[in-house]
Amino acid sequence: MSAPPQQPFAVAVDGVSKTFALPHQHVNTLKERVLHPFQRTTYDRFEALKDVSFQVEPGEFFGIVGRNGSGKSTLLKCLAGIYGPDAGDIWLTGRMAPFIELGVGFNFELTARDNVLINAIMLGLTPAEARARYEDIIAFAELEQFVDLKLKNYSSGMHVRLAFAVMVQVDADVLLIDEVLAVGDAAFQQKCHDTLQEMRDEGRTILLVTHDMSAVERFCDRAMLLERGDLVMLGEPHEVAVGYNEMNFGRSGGGASAAGADRRGDGAARVLDAWFEDRDGNRAEVLEQGTPCSVRMLVEAQEPLEDPVCGFSINDDQHRRVFATATAWVGQSTGTFAAGDRAVVTLQFDTVFHPGRYSVTPFVAYRGSGDRMMDLRERLSSVVVTGTLETGGVVDLPHELVVTRAGTETPRALEPR
Amino acid sequence: MSAASGSAPVPYKVTGPSALSGDWRRFTHLSVMLAVTDFKLRFFGSVLGYLWSLMRPLLMFGVLYAVFSVVFRFGGAVNSYPVVLLMAIVVYEYFGEATANAVQSVIDRENLVRKIHFPRMAIPLSITLTAAFNLGLNLVVVLFFMVVSGIEPRLSWLGVFPLVALLIAFATGIAMLLSALFVQYRDVSPIWDVVLRALFYATPIIYVIEQIEDRNETLAHIAMCNPLAVIIEQLRHMMIDPTAPSAAEAIGGAPMLLIPLGILVGSCALGFTVFNRRAPMIAERL
Numbered sequence: 102m103s104a105p106p107q108q109p110f111a112v113a114v115d116g117v118s119k120t121f122a123l124p125h126q127h128v129n130t131l132k133e134r135v136l137h138p139f140q141r142t143t144y145d146r147f148e149a150l151k152d153v154s155f156q157v158e159p160g161e162f163f164g165i166v167g168r169n170g171s172g173k174s175t176l177l178k179c180l181a182g183i184y185g186p187d188a189g190d191i192w193l194t195g196r197m198a199p200f201i202e203l204g205v206g207f208n209f210e211l212t213a214r215d216n217v218l219i220n221a222i223m224l225g226l227t228p229a230e231a232r233a234r235y236e237d238i239i240a241f242a243e244l245e246q247f248v249d250l251k252l253k254n255y256s257s258g259m260h261v262r263l264a265f266a267v268m269v270q271v272d273a274d275v276l277l278i279d280e281v282l283a284v285g286d287a288a289f290q291q292k293c294h295d296t297l298q299e300m301r302d303e304g305r306t307i308l309l310v311t312h313d314m315s316a317v318e319r320f321c322d323r324a325m326l327l328e329r330g331d332l333v334m335l336g337e338p339h340e341v342a343v344g345y346n347e348m349n350f351g352r353s354g355g356g357a358s359a360a361g362a363d364r365r366g367d368g369a370a371r372v373l374d375a376w377f378e379d380r381d382g383n384r385a386e387v388l389e390q391g392t393p394c395s396v397r398m399l400v401e402a403q404e405p406l407e408d409p410v411c412g413f414s415i416n417d418d419q420h421r422r423v424f425a426t427a428t429a430w431v432g433q434s435t436g437t438f439a440a441g442d443r444a445v446v447t448l449q450f451d452t453v454f455h456p457g458r459y460s461v462t463p464f465v466a467y468r469g470s471g472d473r474m475m476d477l478r479e480r481l482s483s484v485v486v487t488g489t490l491e492t493g494g495v496v497d498l499p500h501e502l503v504v505t506r507a508g509t510e511t512p513r514a515l516e517p518r
Numbered sequence: 519m520s521a522a523s524g525s526a527p528v529p530y531k532v533t534g535p536s537a538l539s540g541d542w543r544r545f546t547h548l549s550v551m552l553a554v555t556d557f558k559l560r561f562f563g564s565v566l567g568y569l570w571s572l573m574r575p576l577l578m579f580g581v582l583y584a585v586f587s588v589v590f591r592f593g594g595a596v597n598s599y600p601v602v603l604l605m606a607i608v609v610y611e612y613f614g615e616a617t618a619n620a621v622q623s624v625i626d627r628e629n630l631v632r633k634i635h636f637p638r639m640a641i642p643l644s645i646t647l648t649a650a651f652n653l654g655l656n657l658v659v660v661l662f663f664m665v666v667s668g669i670e671p672r673l674s675w676l677g678v679f680p681l682v683a684l685l686i687a688f689a690t691g692i693a694m695l696l697s698a699l700f701v702q703y704r705d706v707s708p709i710w711d712v713v714l715r716a717l718f719y720a721t722p723i724i725y726v727i728e729q730i731e732d733r734n735e736t737l738a739h740i741a742m743c744n745p746l747a748v749i750i751e752q753l754r755h756m757m758i759d760p761t762a763p764s765a766a767e768a769i770g771g772a773p774m775l776l777i778p779l780g781i782l783v784g785s786c787a788l789g790f791t792v793f794n795r796r797a798p799m800i801a802e803r804l
Contacts, residue, residue, distance in 0.1 A: 105529040113529075121802065130705040178801075182635030185534020185798045194529045201633045210559055222551050223634055227543070 111306035112157040117189035119150040149175040164317040164324030171327040195274025204264030209253035242266035314342040315491040346487035363479035370475040375463040377484040390488025398463040402438035537797040552644035606723040616649035620693030642693040677756035691786030694793040742769035
């Protein structure tokens, strides 16, 4: 048995691995076991965690992110002592309370009073402590009138409030929270967020497993990214959030995915290439939300042309057109081309798109309405926009949200700014 | 509300799940809490509440008494047969309830096992505790019938305490074994049902041990190797009928009692070992 690390820590994980043996066929009955006593079951090994090491300092708010199946929950269960790691050590300082799920041990046939006591004892309080905090818990949940109601008669919102109230009052030094905050209505979510903020200010150590990158950026001091059981990133929440988004939407694509894309037009001009560029003018497959970027295409005339229309259409991954423009639409002339002349068309804008994958369809058309195509290449190139700003809709417009007190007398007090 | 409590906390190592981990007080609190919850759920839900659980052994007693005493004239030769029968039924019912409920107990509490770290042993123990509340109340009913049927109180009545303790220990041992095995082998449940039924007839409940002894002494000795038989016969001897053979007499000498005692201790040890070995894996195997 090794010694704990020297410097102060709240959680220290040292080389932890966890492998699950998945039997090919389950010997489920004693009968089978007795009839085939020497039959060996064969196992598939699934490495959920591979040699993961990290430390969390006291008072730190630490995010754990990763895609489904990356090992986050296994890690949390190892920390909570529900799974024993196969290798490595886990050290803790102070009392730990796991919240793998809200309301562990809740029983719908019992009253709120009984359930609060059960839940608090399950989470590590003594019965005396649980009774002492009972009033606070009920007050926090704002359920004073309903304490003697059986839980089955509670609405799901009341249920969640009660469970969350217990969690808050358990008063642990180290909290392990697994996506439990993704439930409830907007008001409850806000309360959860406020409470997390408070707990953070009180100097508690919190490990939060989540898919919500805005929460990671908002709360976490540091974060780590897991992928297939490996710790792939550990550091600033923003960087980890960006890494997570890249991983989620994939890095493949870009110009390479153009092969086989649909192509229309008579070929009087050809679009040779199209690509995205980041603010520094480098070809990019990933763009960060809110940064300037550009889309460019390289066009070659196959025969003499007079003022062809060049344009772009940008679509999201559900094939919705997010934005389209063309030279003729903005009143720009492209001039005269001789056969073999080339031109680069550039569209510049700020990446206001919602995080996700976007493709560009460049086209060259005859002058006029713009629907007689010389060449149109469907989804020639694509880019992934990463970001953490959570707003609704297809684009994140630069915006400002202002609340002005209107006073009580008349609504017309709201005057135009 | 400060998270830090007094002195600086000392780092400790997180161990995986186990049958009995660390703090004994927490283990006790959990076991009792789970048992009390179970008890509340079972009895406070119905209108007649607790009465039902008292009715169960009494009803069973009524049926068996009618069949074997009135129809078969079976218990005529036994002193205070009704009380002997009732006492034996109460003991057997406890054992049956505790072990049969324990079989699926770990699976039934899957939600807890997969979500929280606690000594796993609290689960089967809470089952035998719940059944023990019942046993205690049923024994009060037995006591009432003893007094009504005119049995004189004696000092040897105190023997009920060590005997009940042995009974609970035996049931807990079996409960641990069954609950751990059931996680992996799902046919433990029907198998145990059959075993319990066989045990009902193999144990001197509707008959007394002398009735076997009269026909075949060796068979009686073998029947007395069953710890339940020892407990029931000894209770009968100490509580109801001093003229009835004690367990030592029924098995053919006090040294022979080492066999049922060995079985009792052995099943506790086996149950604990199996449960302890499987406890760390329960959450993964569910």
